[in-house]
Amino acid sequence: MAFKWDLAVIGSGIVGLSSTYHIMKENPGLKIVIIDKESTYAQGNTGKSAAGFRDLFSSDINFKLSSSTISFYRHLQNVLGVDLGMHTCGYLYLIDDEVSKSGTFLPVLKRSRSRFLDRDDLSPLDSLRFNPEKDQAEIMGLKNIDKGFLGENCGIIEPDRISRFYYEQLVKMGVKFMFGTTVSQIELSPITPLDYPGEPFIWQDVHVRSMKTDKGDIEAEKYIVAADVWTTYLLEKTGIDSHVRPKKRQVFQISGGPIEKLVRSSLIKGENIMPFTVLPSHEIYMRPVPQSNSIWVGVADNYNRDFSFTEDPQPEPDFYQNDIYPVLEAYIKDFNSAKLTGSWAGYYSYNTMDLSPYVFGDLNLIISTGTSGSGILKGDAIGRVVAARYNGLEEAELFGGEKLRTTSMGIKRRVIDREEFIL
Ligand SMILES: Cc1cc2nc3c(=O)[nH]c(=O)nc-3n(C[C@H](O)[C@H](O)[C@H](O)COP(=O)(O)OP(=O)(O)OC[C@H]3O[C@@H](n4cnc5c(N)ncnc54)[C@H](O)[C@@H]3O)c2cc1C
Known part of the structure; x- marks a missing residue:
């Protein structure tokens, strides 16, 4: 038996x-x-x-799950001395005036350590173009960076x-x-x-x-x-x-050119790492990787991203080149001198x-x-x-x-x- x-x-x-x-x-x-x-x-x-972490969630339960988990990880690292590679470098949504006035962030502003930033506060991120070129903005529907919303109990960690x-x-x-x-x-x-x-x-x-x-x-x-x-x-x-249901999610690592400076553009006192940053258009995010002075870029694309599943999902070079690169190029100065240095793909298990x-x-x-x-x-x-x-x-x-x-x-x-x- x-x-x-x-x-x-x-x-x-x-x-x-x-x-x-x-x-x-x-x-x-x-x-x-x-x-x-x-x-x-x-x-x-x-x-x-x-591996970004944040307690910026609209639902009560997600706030409880995230804030208590962040506190536990911080306890492990700061009190018990377990190095989790945890940096509280912030989680920044770059937004235009319309979104900043829309009330989208009010539920999270009330309960998370967070604040709105104006353009002066964002000045350390001077590798970014706050107003993309007019023709690029029109073709790709790109919004200006007028403000920021910064979660301060947020950052990056090593899973x-x-x-x-x-x-x-x-x-x-x-x-x-x-x-x-x-x-x-x-x-x-x-x-x-x-x-x-x-x-x-x-x-x-x-x-x-x-x-x-x-x-x-x-x-x-x-x-x-x-x-x-x-x-x-x-x-x-x-x-x-x-x-x-599964949704494929990809990460692209970008290094060199303006990225090294961008990664070190801190908005949080005592940190020398940029926040995990979400661009104002199409929810493309940039996750700093301080060990290699690079960033990981990803996006939760939904339309036309089907629910198919394979054991070994592969990143799509065309998706980077045609969907992501032009947006990054519009928002990051001198982006064409940066290089794609790695990529991988996995899945979100989505509760739809x-x-x-x-x-x-x-x-x-x-x-x-x-x-x-x-x-x-x-x-x-x-x-x-x-x-x-x-x-x-x-x-x-x-x-x-x-x-x-x-x-x-x-x-x-x-x-x-x-x-x-x-x-
Ligand atoms: C690209 C990407 C970016 C992400 N970014 C973030 C982020 O910034 N912050 C964040 O908090 N989360 C992020 N996530 C989500 C996070 O990674 C997942 O929510 C989390 O890892 C899920 O953990 P899990 O233990 O449920 O699943 P997994 O880590 O996938 O564990 C499931 C395990 O089950 C095993 N398994 C499956 N089938 C079998 C079988 N038949 N027999 C034996 N073993 C089996 C697998 O091998 C696997 O090890 C991201 C995910 C992806 C893909």
Whole structure:
């Protein structure tokens, strides 16, 4: 008979790691295995993230998830001395007068440490062209940079280092990892089998008894599916809906020319790094990479970006050249002397209804997915909600003491306003 685990977790990205960490803290001695098809942890979308963090969200729950997670990461780095590469260099939306007067930012201004900036405040970013050329502006619908909106409890972080923290703690706590192991199927079996062909019948109670993997069956009391975009395909046969869809997201690394100076154009006292910056048009973002004096550029393009999925998504050079380059060239002075020095692609697991994460239970499974492009900056709090659900608690206590009803992130009693601040 196969060894029976108390809990099997599929996925060693930030969600699987943080969830298991918080479960283990409450239940030392539990026999837990984490399974991942990759050769080590954080090789899925966690490793492909642009890794900006912010607490600028319109929905209450997303604010709670992000602000408590940021505080936890800061605690790890500043109090416990775990270097997460966390820089509070800010998160800057560049906007025109119309948007600044529209009230878009008022809900976040009230609760996040943030402020509007005028052009004088933005003067350190003098590698930028505040008024793009008229013909370029007309053809590409480019807005002027009249103002900024700066989140000050925001910045950049290294997801592999956060993941390493959780991983090392989990190893110390006795959690087993099975890397290079692919779960091929999750199937439902009768709780009380009759050994009759065609089981399970609709009148039999079912559960997941074991999971098939290329290294043999794994049997556990309970399962956590923390497999991000892959969740949909893993659950396919069970008839349980993941409620998420994949969208390909690309990152392009740009170096040289005006970029070196731009990266060092700080707006926050005590930092010498530019903020994670969103251009006023088409939501193209620039993430500073201080180690290499370069930037990562990305965009959450939606129209004509289909929901197809492949195991190994590739960045598209034409997308950079035709869609992104002309906009950057219009906003960054002397941009043609910069070079494209790298690129990669991953997926957002999109909750297409309210653009916020899910944590829900069904049978003996807990499913945590739908991070919708902000799973790093909410990772610790999501893990605490999963752990509360595992422990059968009605409320999860986030870092700092804030409470969250576990069902509010579920399906049946979900209470989340549609998120307006998605990138
Ligand atoms: C380009 C890009 C930019 C992003 N930028 C940001 C950002 O700035 N800030 C932010 O907070 N978030 C950002 N994100 C989102 C963030 O990366 C995700 O929300 C987060 O990594 C999700 O974590 P996860 O643990 O759910 O998923 P993953 O890290 O993808 O983990 C899922 C794991 O499951 C494993 N797995 C899947 N199927 C199987 C199977 N059948 N058998 C075994 N193992 C399996 C995978 O190998 C993987 O390791 C970005 C994402 C992308 C792609």
